[in-house]
Amino acid sequence: MVNPRLDPEEELRQMSQRRPPYYWESLNFPELMKEYPPPPDYFNTIYRMPRDQIRDLQEKRFKTQIDRAWDVPFYARRWKAAGLDKSDIRSIADITKIPAYTVSDIRDSIALQPPFGEFMGVSPEDGKRMPLVIQTSGGTTGLPRAMLYSPRDREIMAILGSRRLTMHGVRPGDLVQVTRAMGLPNGGFAVREALWKYTGAVPVMTGSGNITPTRRQIEIMQAWGVSILVGFPAYLRHMALFARDEMKIDPRSLGIRALDSNLGVEDRKTVEDLWGARCHDFYGAHETGMVAADCLYRNGMHIQEDAFIVEILDPQTGQPVPDGSKGNLCVTSLFKYSAPLIRYNISDVSCKMHGTCDCGSTLQRLERIFGRSDNMIKLRGVNVFPEAVGALVAAESRSTGEFICVVERVGAAGQDEMTVMVEAADNSVDRAKLQADLQVRFREALSVKLLVNIVSRGELDPLTGLSKNTKANRLLDKRKS
Numbered sequence: 001m002v003n004p005r006l007d008p009e010e011e012l013r014q015m016s017q018r019r020p021p022y023y024w025e026s027l028n029f030p031e032l033m034k035e036y037p038p039p040p041d042y043f044n045t046i047y048r049m050p051r052d053q054i055r056d057l058q059e060k061r062f063k064t065q066i067d068r069a070w071d072v073p074f075y076a077r078r079w080k081a082a083g084l085d086k087s088d089i090r091s092i093a094d095i096t097k098i099p100a101y102t103v104s105d106i107r108d109s110i111a112l113q114p115p116f117g118e119f120m121g122v123s124p125e126d127g128k129r130m131p132l133v134i135q136t137s138g139g140t141t142g143l144p145r146a147m148l149y150s151p152r153d154r155e156i157m158a159i160l161g162s163r164r165l166t167m168h169g170v171r172p173g174d175l176v177q178v179t180r181a182m183g184l185p186n187g188g189f190a191v192r193e194a195l196w197k198y199t200g201a202v203p204v205m206t207g208s209g210n211i212t213p214t215r216r217q218i219e220i221m222q223a224w225g226v227s228i229l230v231g232f233p234a235y236l237r238h239m240a241l242f243a244r245d246e247m248k249i250d251p252r253s254l255g256i257r258a259l260d261s262n263l264g265v266e267d268r269k270t271v272e273d274l275w276g277a278r279c280h281d282f283y284g285a286h287e288t289g290m291v292a293a294d295c296l297y298r299n300g301m302h303i304q305e306d307a308f309i310v311e312i313l314d315p316q317t318g319q320p321v322p323d324g325s326k327g328n329l330c331v332t333s334l335f336k337y338s339a340p341l342i343r344y345n346i347s348d349v350s351c352k353m354h355g356t357c358d359c360g361s362t363l364q365r366l367e368r369i370f371g372r373s374d375n376m377i378k379l380r381g382v383n384v385f386p387e388a389v390g391a392l393v394a395a396e397s398r399s400t401g402e403f404i405c406v407v408e409r410v411g412a413a414g415q416d417e418m419t420v421m422v423e424a425a426d427n428s429v430d431r432a433k434l435q436a437d438l439q440v441r442f443r444e445a446l447s448v449k450l451l452v453n454i455v456s457r458g459e460l461d462p463l464t465g466l467s468k469n470t471k472a473n474r475l476l477d478k479r480k481s
């Protein structure tokens with residue numbers, strides 16, 4: 001039996017005298033609201049700011065971030081190794097001198113200084129002087145990557161999130177059902193903080209399907225009068241089909257006004273038709289916060305340029321590409337204190353758009369996310385993204401929209417082949433016909449031959465993990481096993 005030796009006097013002294021850092025004292029809120037205006041001020045200021053003023057604001061914030069980064073061992077180490085010293089980085093014009101980094105550099109940094117990595121720049125010990133919180137990536141393999149957020153990081157992220165949700169139709173008094181995972185992953189909590197603190201809407205945190213089963217999600221939506229849904233596109237589709245086919249409830253009768261989802265290449269129209277509501281896209285990661293979100297016109301995602309510099313880099317050369325060309329998204333944060341972010345190449349493929357949006361915003365737009373360059377499979381010289389396959393499957397009404405891409409090395413020549421397993425919508429579907437039609441469609445749209453295997457509804461769930469995780473696994477690479 002363990003009988004801890006307690007010193008009641010000492011315990012009482014600590015409890016009654018040691019003052020923790022309180023959240024409400026950790027920030028100058030009125031000042032922060034001016035620096036990073038939440039709605040509605042954002043839409044009257046940054047959103048329509050002349051380009052030269054945006055650039056001036058970015059320059060000022062960029063300098064502060066570079067100074068901060070030099071104090072973080074990860075950057076000091078890498079930049080010195082690249083032959084840079086402090087006088088080399090004076091303005092945004094110097095940004096391409098700075099070596100970009102990827103998630104594998106973050107993993108190396110964690111190995112160098114476990115468990116959080118020397119890129120973090122703060123440690124839990126700093127909790128003695130400022131309130132810290134940990135959330136992680138939504139990673140499904142291995143330990144998730146942790147992020148320690150300072151109060152300022154977290155508060156600005158909540159503001160950036162509230163701008164996105166307001167652009168997507170969230171208004172004060174709305175009930176917003178958030179079906180994103182809760183626990184370590186950042187996704188659910190970030191939305192809750194944004195909604196609760198800066199939109200006047202009421203978050204309804206049902207979480208993913210393994211926290212609140214889909215049937216209960218629909219019942220809550222109906223009984224409480226939810227008007228906005230937040231979730232991954234595959235889960236929004238799954239919910240609508242479940243309501244329609246299992247509960248005999250037309251999802252369009254549920255009064256959902258708008259859907260908020262990180263669409264990637266998923267087909268917007270399919271999910272909009274199912275719910276009878278418009279669907280909005282956004283882009284962000286747990287390291288960055290909310291980078292970009294589309295407006296009512298849904299014609300590209302406006303970059304929050306007071307908070308980020310976004311570059312698109314050629315995957316081969318690492319050099320920035322012109323607007324209109326695809327490449328890897330590379331993000332520089334203009335506000336982060338913990339784990340400052342200078343040229344983080346996220347390996348998500350996107351493209352900056354030409355021209356301006358009809359909404360009148362002066363902010364640059366990203367066209368959409370085309371897939372992950374590290375999820376990309378090269379088949380006979382053609383780059384195939386599982387996400388792009390998914391968009392074609394989702395557009396096929398004879399399927400549930402559920403799929404998984406299986407890659408194998410076959411034959412004596414060791415050629416790579418991709419088989420797309422697709423769920424039929426129901427038993428009445430002519431499987432042979434659907435298989436042939438999809439093979440033709442893939443060949444037309446992706447310029448490469450993929451094999452198709454039609455399976456029964458629900459059969460892919462153990463492979464994709466959809467009903468449990470909401471973020472489905474879409475690639476099974478058997479070449480690695």
Ligand SMILES: [Zn+2]
Binds near residue numbers: 359361
């Ligand atoms: Zn717009």
